[in-house]
Every structure is written in C-alpha cells, then in structure tokens.
Amino acid sequence: MPSLSGYSQDLPYSYAPGFFPAMESLLHRSECVERVLLHPKAEGTEGAEKLRALADACHVRVEMAERVLSRISGKENCYAASVFRKFEDTLHSDRPHVILHHPSDSGNVGTILRTALGFGVEDVGLIRPCVDLFDPRTVRASMGSLFSLRVHVWDSFEAYQAQYGKHQMYPFMLSASLPMEEVLEGDVPYPYALIFGNEGSGLPDSFASVGRSVRIPSSDRVDSLNLSVAAAIGIYAFSGKFRKNEKVCNKTGQ
Amino acid sequence: MPSLSGYSQDLPYSYAPGFFPAMESLLHRSECVERVLLHPKAEGTEGAEKLRALADACHVRVEMAERVLSRISGKENCYAASVFRKFEDTLHSDRPHVILHHPSDSGNVGTILRTALGFGVEDVGLIRPCVDLFDPRTVRASMGSLFSLRVHVWDSFEAYQAQYGKHQMYPFMLSASLPMEEVLEGDVPYPYALIFGNEGSGLPDSFASVGRSVRIPSSDRVDSLNLSVAAAIGIYAFSGKFRKNEKVCNKTGQ
CATH class of the missing domain: 3.40.1280.10 (SPOUT methyltransferase, trefoil knot domain)
Structure with missing residues (x-):
C-alpha cells in the first residue's frame, strides 16, 4: 500500500474518520480494513485503547498519524480513523x-x-x-x-x-x-x-x-x-x- | 442601521442567505426585514427580479453587495440574502x-x-x-x-x-x-x-x-x-x- 494522502475519489481506499466509524469498519468489514490511524493526542484515552484492542484482534496494524487525519477531517478535529479498501456488494434480491x-x-x-x-x-x-x-x-x-x-x-x-x-x-x-x-x-x-x-x-x-x-x-x-x-x-x-x-x-x- | 459585517450572535440582526430563504423572510416577516442584498453577478436573473419585485412591494431597500454575501456564506456561493432583525414570539398555548x-x-x-x-x-x-x-x-x-x-x-x-x-x-x-x-x-x-x-x-x-x-x-x-x-x-x-x-x-x- 502506498503512503497515505488526503482522500480522492480515484483512490482504491478511503477513510472512516472518528472512533465510532472506525470501530464499525473493524466490527463489520474487517477484511477491507488496511490500517487504523491514531492521533498522538488520543494516545492513552479509553477510545484509543478500545480501538487498538479491536484492531489487534482483527490483525490490523495501528499507526500513529497526524497529518493525514487533519487532511481528511477538514475543519473538525479527528483523532482516529481506519483506512479501508472500497467495496461493492450485490443487493439482496428478497429484501427491501x-x-x-x-x-x-x-x-x-x-x-x-x-x-x-x-x-x-x-x-x-x-x-x-x-x-x-x-x-x-x-x-x-x-x-x-x-x-x-x-x-x-x-x-x-x-x-x-x-x-x-x-x-x-x-x-x-x-x-x-x-x-x-x-x-x-x-x-x-x-x-x-x-x-x-x-x-x-x-x-x-x-x-x-x-x-x-x-x-x-x-x-x-x-x-x-x-x-x-x-x-x-x-x-x-x-x-x-x-x-x-x-x-x-x-x-x-x- | 450600522454598516453590515459578517454574522455574529451578538448582533441584533442576521441574514437569510439564498433567494428562497430571502423570499420567505419578505413573505412572512417583512416587518423584520431591513434590506435585501444582491450580488452583482445575480443582476438580471429571474431570481433577482422576483426578489427585487417582492422587496419593492414590501418597501424594503435592495442593495448591491458582494463582500458581505461572501462573508456570511462561507464556502458556498451566495448571490442574495435578506438582512432581518431577530425576533421572538410567544408559542401558541393550544397548538403542538x-x-x-x-x-x-x-x-x-x-x-x-x-x-x-x-x-x-x-x-x-x-x-x-x-x-x-x-x-x-x-x-x-x-x-x-x-x-x-x-x-x-x-x-x-x-x-x-x-x-x-x-x-x-x-x-x-x-x-x-x-x-x-x-x-x-x-x-x-x-x-x-x-x-x-x-x-x-x-x-x-x-x-x-x-x-x-x-x-x-x-x-x-x-x-x-x-x-x-x-x-x-x-x-x-x-x-x-x-x-x-x-x-x-x-x-x-x-
């Protein structure tokens, strides 16, 4: 995987910004998650510990990152994200x-x-x-x-x-x-x-x-x-x- | 009324950005509307003509403005706005x-x-x-x-x-x-x-x-x-x- 940059639609991967969305990506699509990014300021917080434990359990690498997190989040503070490969499914033919x-x-x-x-x-x-x-x-x-x-x-x-x-x-x-x-x-x-x-x-x-x-x-x-x-x-x-x-x-x- | 600046909560007036919100302010609270602002680029468009006609009918002054419109709209383009005095009502005691x-x-x-x-x-x-x-x-x-x-x-x-x-x-x-x-x-x-x-x-x-x-x-x-x-x-x-x-x-x- 190449070094991470800000998001662009052409990339084969994207970001799930925030602790909760990153957790959800690991819980439900761990096969698509490439890495988890943590901001140094988040180190030691309860959210960071939970995310790290889940990433470990899913065999997903955790990296400290700062610049990428600020690039993808725009104005808002973003202390965690996951990097995931884009996916596409077949919709269920018998469900709404x-x-x-x-x-x-x-x-x-x-x-x-x-x-x-x-x-x-x-x-x-x-x-x-x-x-x-x-x-x-x-x-x-x-x-x-x-x-x-x-x-x-x-x-x-x-x-x-x-x-x-x-x-x-x-x-x-x-x-x-x-x-x-x-x-x-x-x-x-x-x-x-x-x-x-x-x-x-x-x-x-x-x-x-x-x-x-x-x-x-x-x-x-x-x-x-x-x-x-x-x-x-x-x-x-x-x-x-x-x-x-x-x-x-x-x-x-x- | 003093010269207009970007919006701040302390001001006694605010802005209704966009043609539709500005029209609504004139239609339903014309007594609170101080002025209508139009961007030079909007001049001659159908939206601008309608807004100007309604402002005239309500005896509200229309001004050409550019800097204020860009200040209040942030990233988005904004070609019209009204300036209105803030208001407060008594809620109806018999309605939801x-x-x-x-x-x-x-x-x-x-x-x-x-x-x-x-x-x-x-x-x-x-x-x-x-x-x-x-x-x-x-x-x-x-x-x-x-x-x-x-x-x-x-x-x-x-x-x-x-x-x-x-x-x-x-x-x-x-x-x-x-x-x-x-x-x-x-x-x-x-x-x-x-x-x-x-x-x-x-x-x-x-x-x-x-x-x-x-x-x-x-x-x-x-x-x-x-x-x-x-x-x-x-x-x-x-x-x-x-x-x-x-x-x-x-x-x-x-």
Whole structure:
C-alpha cells in the first residue's frame, strides 16, 4: 500500500474518520480494513485503547498519524480513523431496498445509510451521477453504518431495474397523486424498493410510470422536505408495515 | 442601521442567505426585514427580479453587495440574502410544540424547523445552551421556514414547562420503555409537545419523569438516529394522528 494522502475519489481506499466509524469498519468489514490511524493526542484515552484492542484482534496494524487525519477531517478535529479498501456488494434480491437517484450531498447519503440500517433496511443503491459513496464525509455521517449494509452504485436506473424485477417500486415524488399513508393502508408487497430523487430537482417525471409513485403528506407551506428527512419518513413508515406484521405473528405464536 | 459585517450572535440582526430563504423572510416577516442584498453577478436573473419585485412591494431597500454575501456564506456561493432583525414570539398555548433541548448543530435545527412547518407544527422552542437560532446556517437549512414559525428560546426546560402546563409532554429517549407506536395506538391528547435532546448525549435521565417518555422503534444495529431524522419521524408520526382525524371528520361531513 502506498503512503497515505488526503482522500480522492480515484483512490482504491478511503477513510472512516472518528472512533465510532472506525470501530464499525473493524466490527463489520474487517477484511477491507488496511490500517487504523491514531492521533498522538488520543494516545492513552479509553477510545484509543478500545480501538487498538479491536484492531489487534482483527490483525490490523495501528499507526500513529497526524497529518493525514487533519487532511481528511477538514475543519473538525479527528483523532482516529481506519483506512479501508472500497467495496461493492450485490443487493439482496428478497429484501427491501432504498435507492437514491442522483444524490448530491454526502451528508444526506450518510444520514440515509444510518437511517436505513436503523430500520432494518440493509440494502442501499445509488444511481450515478451521484456523490461519492466512500467520501469520508459520507462515512462519517453514516456513523459507520456503511460497513453493515450491502451497497451498490449503478450507472442508470434502468440497469438497477433490469436486475431487480421482483421489487415493487415506490418512487417518492412531490407530484405523485397517491399519498403514502393511503398506500400503507393497503397491502405492501415484499420485497419493495423506495426510490428518492436529487435534493434540488427530485425524481424526473418519467418515474411517475415506475411502480406506484407516492408522496409524503406534507403541507404546501414548505417547498419540499430535506432529502434525508423524506427518506427517513419513507423508510420508517414502510418498515413499520412489517414491524407490525412481525408483532402480530409473535402474538399468535407463528 | 450600522454598516453590515459578517454574522455574529451578538448582533441584533442576521441574514437569510439564498433567494428562497430571502423570499420567505419578505413573505412572512417583512416587518423584520431591513434590506435585501444582491450580488452583482445575480443582476438580471429571474431570481433577482422576483426578489427585487417582492422587496419593492414590501418597501424594503435592495442593495448591491458582494463582500458581505461572501462573508456570511462561507464556502458556498451566495448571490442574495435578506438582512432581518431577530425576533421572538410567544408559542401558541393550544397548538403542538417541538422543543429542542441543547441542540448543538445549526443544520439540524434548521432542518427540524423545515420539517415542523412541513407537518403543520408551527411552534418551536429551544432550551439553552444551544446553537444560535438565527445563525445564517440555521436559516439556510430551514429554507426560510423560520419566518413562518413561532419561535422562542428558554434558559431552562423548567422555564418552558412552567409556561405551558397544558401540553402533554413526550420526551424522546433511547432509554424509554414505551415504543412510540404503542403510544400512537392510543389517544394522544392535544396539544402535545415533542421534546428532543442533544445530538451526542440525548436528553438527561431526569426527563424520564416528564410526561410520557417514548422511543422510536429503531434497531440496535445503530447507536442512535441522527437528531433531525428522529425529530422528523416523531413530528410525522404524531401529526399523522390528527391528519387522520381530520380525514375522518371530512368524510363524515363534520
């Protein structure tokens, strides 16, 4: 492995900045982790000891670093990071998906990864052009959830669709006539895919004919909702259908 | 009014950066708007014309500015802003509230303001110590929703509580035993107040005895949800109780 520099999208590796994201990378993707970096100022702290112990257990080398950590973290202080090889998975064909079409903000993508995992949606896809999934800012905003998910990036929505015909697609559109709550009153087929558009422009009109387009019942007093907020509400509400079913199954002993 | 400088919390005025937030300030709080600032590069664009027309209609002066706009916007390009006097309202005593206890991220606070307005919650309070409600980054993240809401900042939660005894309080806590969905299956008293803690530390344990503490049913595979995501899910779900009632009322002709 060459000497480390600041992050760039062309590199085959990236950084998980922060103790928690670095721990998550070792816990869930240790096979991708090349090294752990620690700032001299962190030496001896509880966080550093835990991270070092986990790295040792995973046979990952720990290095003292200062310049690289400040390069990747920008303005914020960063006392630890892991260096990991980028990865790509096949999404599960029988599990729900979250698909982000042309997302442009790395913080939003990271937050959505975290929310997806938080509600048991383990498969997330991105459609290009989009923000870099492995940008350290995305990894940080995901709080390391990236390492527990299956992720894939496609060049077009058609390429995704061709591969996952089984999924009932739900594009989220401001212009959709069907309120999400009405869709959720009926049966939701499993697996399903929730599709969210770009922060500024949403999904193109052509998505109105993809599956069943739905809108979140928000007031017309706001232009739209923040992307990570819209995705959170969609993920929470759809996954709730199956949380409820699980509860019913448990109650009846099935 | 003195000559304009970069933003500081001590100033009696702040900035709404961006065309959309500046328009919102004129549409909903024109009495607080001192001036509108336009970047020379924006001159002649549709956005600039619309903003200028609205400012004229509100008898607000439009100035060409360049240095101030770049100072308040940081790295991002900013071609328009309004300058507004800070304000404080009395929250409505019969309407739902969102209360943010010690929030530390201006982006989160702005996003939550936008979400609250998006679901018809028009009263938002902050408890100090907290991020500056009028920081231009908060205003930008709110997409100008700040100007359509009633807002107030208290020095302590007790001071808020003493003033609004009528509200059923729902503190959102990871340690709460009651899942939100169980609370929502029963009756929710109106008005209610949803209370969310700090990004890193959540609400102090003492909030367990304030009203009915609830938790969002997320998986233990994430440490917690992002604050603006947790607030979005709470606001969406609680406001849904009353959207449904409205629908029923409409259907039965009441």
